[in-house]
Amino acid sequence: MKNEKSGSLMAKQRRAGWYYLMPGTVLITIMSFIPIINGFLTSLKTGSSANMKWASPLTYNYTRMFKDALFLRSMGNTFLYLVVEVPIMLILAILLAQLLNNHDLKFKGFFRTCVFLPCATSLVSYSLIFKSLFATDGLVNTVLCKLGILQTHYNFLGNPTSAKIIIILALIWRWTGYNMVFFLAGLQNIDYSVYEAAKIDGANGWQTFWKITVPLLMPTIVMTAIMSINGTLQLFDESVNLTNGGPANATITMSHYIYNNSMGQGVANFGYASALSFVIFVMVAILSFISMKAGDKRD
């Protein structure tokens, strides 16, 4: 009797657990899993949104992209941003976290707030601020001319190379503080006496950084690197608002190009856009598997 009662109570509890996790699970299924399957099916079709039919051959959209110079360029741009921006930003973030973790340092809170502040702006906001700062009649041009570094106003966003550099600078500005937060949290898990012991043993800052901070932060470094790569692969707001992909699509990112193909003015090439987005999906999936492997090691 007693057993039966506690058994039904257990069952009731277990059922309650399922009820609780159901809304969240159903939503993720409808809003992520079903669309990604739909997206894959769409990527095998051609035609405009109203009357789409299976492509022949089925892989038409996938073979097409390798001959699409603009897509290849957008992929090249995205990788360029990734390869240049992510390492610089992460090194800067670790360095700042290391400095701010120093117990002898004063005004820590103030410095931390300042470095973290860019995260309070939306991606569109900071893109527009940078666009205005680097405009032909923007502040940077004015200052450089007054200082005599530039003779005439230079169109930073009108030149492919300088436009790319500005996107990278803007990305570093916006995301360094964000990543620093992870490193500060990671450093707080390291017993500070390790640093004091190193100091007593006569290690200088440089040695402490490479021999203690970097090895102990390795899991955090791997995680932030993967998050940053993931974010950069999906770069959109900056490309749209800072340069609008220009000049002449020289700075366009993959997500921006996919958007233009599906939601852009007068185009609704859903099949091709879906195929392109699967390229990003595969890249992100590979990254995620790497991160899971890295995560396993931590446990």
Added chain:
Amino acid sequence: MTNTAETHALVQREKGKKHMIQRRLIPAYIFLIIISFISVFPLLWMISAATNTSLDVARGKIMFGTYAMQNFKNLIASQNLAGAMGNSFLYAIVQTVISMFVCSLAGFGFELYHDKNKDRLFSILLLAMMVPQVATMVPLFKMMSRAGLLNSVWAFILPSISTPFLIMMFRQNSRNFPNDLMQAARIDGLSETGIFFRMYVPIMKSTYAAAAVITFMNAWNAYMWPKVVMTDNRAQTMPMLIANIASGYSIDYGMLMMGVLFCSIPTMIVFFVLQKQFAEGITGAVK
């Protein structure tokens, strides 16, 4: 004995070197001041530009001006500022409230009622983390348009109410939830629903705060998805509004920066008031 004496001597020496230590840190201070300046300057410039005429901004004036009111008037004359502010607040708040409820409930269920099947289901849900936004954009757009939800708050929030990140955050942070207390409450006759509302929610307050801050920020700053589904001008959000101003041929910088300022005020306030929670929200499930 010698060891303690040595340590003692060292500590004394370290104390004596207080000034030395400070001098050693001077390069660090200089570096931090430069980085802090670079981090803050664009935002200060944005505020000052919002108070100047477009011409002054272009001339490189960095001091605060007296043109703020006129910029504001130009802004509300050419753009539906009140509408976009209202929309952004509405979407962000509705998303935050519903998202907190759904995700904490799921995290609660996954962690405190966990068994093999639930753990398995959870690792499947985590796979949704690797789904990039652009890959679901077209199918979700079709879904929303078929359901007649375009330009409604539902189109904006539905895809981002339940995220693996938030569920994981609540699940991880529920690890320390006192299981004994839960059993005791059950014996005292508290129902399962009662346990969630009367015990779980109050105990997990700090997780809720961090999760709410990060959700609000993400919802306020969202750009690509609203651009896809909020096609009606009356449904547009603040990031869309400022992007609109900047897409014109000749940009009125003063007015643009006034718009950017309005778009940034709510997130700035959240940042300064709830910085700790914001930082916790970013690091979220990483413990």
